[in-house]
Amino acid sequence: MMEAQKYVWEGAIPLQIHLHESEITSLPPPSPALILAPRIGYLPLLLPLIKPYFSSTLPPGQDTLWFDYKGLPLKWYIPTGVLFDLLCAEPERPWNLTVHFRGYPSNLLIPCEGEESVKWSFINSLKEADYIINGNCKNVMNMSQSDQVELWRSIMDGNLDKYMRSSSKLKLGTVTTAEADMVGQVKAGKIPVRLYVWSVNEDFEDMEDAPEVDNWDQISYINRPLEIHKEGKYFTLHDALKNLLPEFFAGKPLINDKPCIEESEDFQKVSSEDVGSSTGAEEGKEIVSQPMESCCNDAEIKLIRIQGIEPKLEIPFSWVVNNLKNPEHFLHICVCVKIPNVNAA
Amino acid sequence: MATDSLSSAVIVQLKATADAPILKQNKFKIHGTDKFAKVIDFVCRQVHRETVFVYINSAFSPNPDELVIDLFNNFGVDGKLLVNYACSVAWG
Numbered sequence: 001m002m003e004a005q006k007y008v009w010e011g012a013i014p015l016q017i018h019l020h021e022s023e024i025t026s027l028p029p030p031s032p033a034l035i036l037a038p039r040i041g042y043l044p045l046l047l048p049l050i051k052p053y054f055s056s057t058l059p060p061g062q063d064t065l066w067f068d069y070k071g072l073p074l075k076w077y078i079p080t081g082v083l084f085d086l087l088c089a090e091p092e093r094p095w096n097l098t099v100h101f102r103g104y105p106s107n108l109l110i111p112c113e114g115e116e117s118v119k120w121s122f123i124n125s126l127k128e129a130d131y132i133i134n135g136n137c138k139n140v141m142n143m144s145q146s147d148q149v150e151l152w153r154s155i156m157d158g159n160l161d162k163y164m165r166s167s168s169k170l171k172l173g174t175v176t177t178a179e180a181d182m183v184g185q186v187k188a189g190k191i192p193v194r195l196y197v198w199s200v201n202e203d204f205e206d207m208e209d210a211p212e213v214d215n216w217d218q219i220s221y222i223n224r225p226l227e228i229h230k231e232g233k234y235f236t237l238h239d240a241l242k243n244l245l246p247e248f249f250a251g252k253p254l255i256n257d258k259p260c261i262e263e264s265e266d267f268q269k270v271s272s273e274d275v276g277s278s279t280g281a282e283e284g285k286e287i288v289s290q291p292m293e294s295c296c297n298d299a300e301i302k303l304i305r306i307q308g309i310e311p312k313l314e315i316p317f318s319w320v321v322n323n324l325k326n327p328e329h330f331l332h333i334c335v336c337v338k339i340p341n342v343n344a345a
Numbered sequence: 346m347a348t349d350s351l352s353s354a355v356i357v358q359l360k361a362t363a364d365a366p367i368l369k370q371n372k373f374k375i376h377g378t379d380k381f382a383k384v385i386d387f388v389c390r391q392v393h394r395e396t397v398f399v400y401i402n403s404a405f406s407p408n409p410d411e412l413v414i415d416l417f418n419n420f421g422v423d424g425k426l427l428v429n430y431a432c433s434v435a436w437g
Binding site for chain 2: 075077110120121124125127128131132136137141221222223224225
């Protein structure tokens, strides 16, 4: 088991980073920075490696770092490996990104003030995972300051041994299958999972013909823990996915008996005291499930990617979680699904 | 669990922590399909502050891009999503 985790920690994405043309004030323009970015890391943490390439050419002002891929601003709190798996249907090596030091798109990206913001996001995700697994986040809250620092440093340095030392004190455990179940192992049986579901309307055979993601509305960012029941049956990745995304597994009936009509009645009842204005329409329409519930049988899963690999669906899910999860104990799964265009809107 | 109530409302209960002002009206409804960022903005406006720190169940601070419905399904208690707010970091 250690072997696979090592591969994950040592995994890196080769980046070729270009400074945005609006920020180039010198001739000749600077060459792109060639950086190896750890899969389990985050883009803003690369600042110290990137800055030296461009500092002499930047216009005056304060740095507010952000990246885009083919014009799509990149969400900095998503691990680098996940961004690559999600946005490059056909892996591009090196991955060509554009870096900006000015003009942060606050309307599209949540603020990032460097390492502190990334660390805050990481620690809170870890607490969230703890809460999902244990029903509270006492494990993380009770970490000593020095242990927390060591944990964070292990992420910054990509040091698995250091990480194992500090995270073993967390007792967030490993998942066991019914066969290997021991007394005292993971009690709640809930696995933290983040799903990134990219919906496309067009069909394509090869990944290189896949359409591009030009808008985050095309991707549903879903936080859905998986409950593992200790029933003694062999629980595979396929079983887990059917559980997590029942709306996309063709032929599978819907879980609830409620017809779609009832749900839209509930929606209309809510009219008073709404927080803010109703912008339901602008949120990714793939999130509003009604059109998809009626066409779930036509949905086609094109791709399932975890840590850069497309695992065989027969693999035991416990293996997938224990070996492929990220350091904050979430398993990130990228899914590309083709759904027919039911709605004109 | 995965498919129900994706388009219906979630009841959010706000609770002041530490130095934060207490709101007279502390229960609100928000669409499940909205992001948590909407809740954060709402709290900022209600307490008249530029920044607030918000937590779920006095435990952790979720990512603003998370969907309210996911937070409710995963962490809701008694049919509500309990959001604690403070003007300085409460649980660091």
